[in-house]
Amino acid sequence: MAIGPLRWTFPWTGRAPARERGEVLDEIDEELAHHLELATRDGVAVGLDHDEARAQAMQRFGDLTRIRRACERQRLPGERLMWKTFTVLASVAALWTTFEWRAEVRAKSVAIEQLKEALAAAESARGVAAPVARDWIQVGDLVQLRNLGGSSGYDGAARVQRDGQVLLRDAGWLRIEDLSLAEARDRLNEVYTPYLMSAPNFTVELLEARADRVEPVEAIVVKPFDVLTVIDETHPEDFCGDVRVERDGTAFLPQLGSVPVAGKTRAELESFLSSKLVDYFIEPPTVRVIVTGG
């Protein structure tokens, strides 16, 4: 059965119905097993015994668990929504704990609090603080992503945006807030598996850690005087640049002219601009917007 991009899912969880989900997973297993069988058969044909041939086939195949998971992510895209819901809940829980902890600190020592505020003020005056020893990722951090695997082209630094996501070349937005550096590395290895010819082997480092905590709010909207970096990933040479939102809430963009942008969240703005640009190109545009400052 061919399963295309328009699959029916339960709207409240984003998951495919259990029966269909099971079928998809079975098909993935069957397909990967088919590959290993043929590879083993070819090994036997050149004189290896069955076990040797199987071991060689497995080695050439790569990490079966990782590959299977990467296939699942492609076949069951709704599962990502599920994961997003989970991380939003986890972020809320983490925030709640932070608030409680802050209240306790205040109660215990006003002096410490004042000192912290003075320090925070000094740090925010400098914009970004010096790197600190911390092994999890927060909003505002600048992270260095580097692939030590075979293929190049995905190395670079990315700023964690207000909603906890970073923009990755080809793979799009990925939420890494509140993940440890090791967890972020695993997520990158997973999302980049479909793009690379050899197993991705990412390293993630904190280049700059932001000292003042910026609360992640999904619903933050673009407002007048924000600066937006707008890129069409499908046609980066034709459509890429920085633009300031005017007092009246519009921004002047190439080809489109003056368009209303204020009051929209980043995700809304991305789909709005993609739909506006669709008439100008053969291949559908994929617009990304980064709110770089106000």
Place this chain on the structure above:
Amino acid sequence: MPALPPGTLELLVLSVLQKGAMHGYAIASRLREQSDEVLAVEEGTLYPALHRMERKGWLTSEWRKNETGRRARFYSLSDDGKARLVEARRDWAERTSAVGRVIGVEFS
């Protein structure tokens, strides 16, 4: 294996599938043979890529019997995939000829 720019795997898969529908193992074997083992893909990584390309509408797949009579998923190019191949090939030619001009090697 040499480092290859992003998008290479897609271009290779689309090119191989031009010859007609194939299952994953046949695609991997074809890539290895035609490139004299230079482009030996870590074979498993081909599958998430195939699924992603199908999700993008460049490939279609169906379950059929293979040469030994066993059920296998066969992939073929869709019309979008054919268009994508033309575009990707043109980009590749432009890029390599530009690099060639700089380093003094002519690619035919």
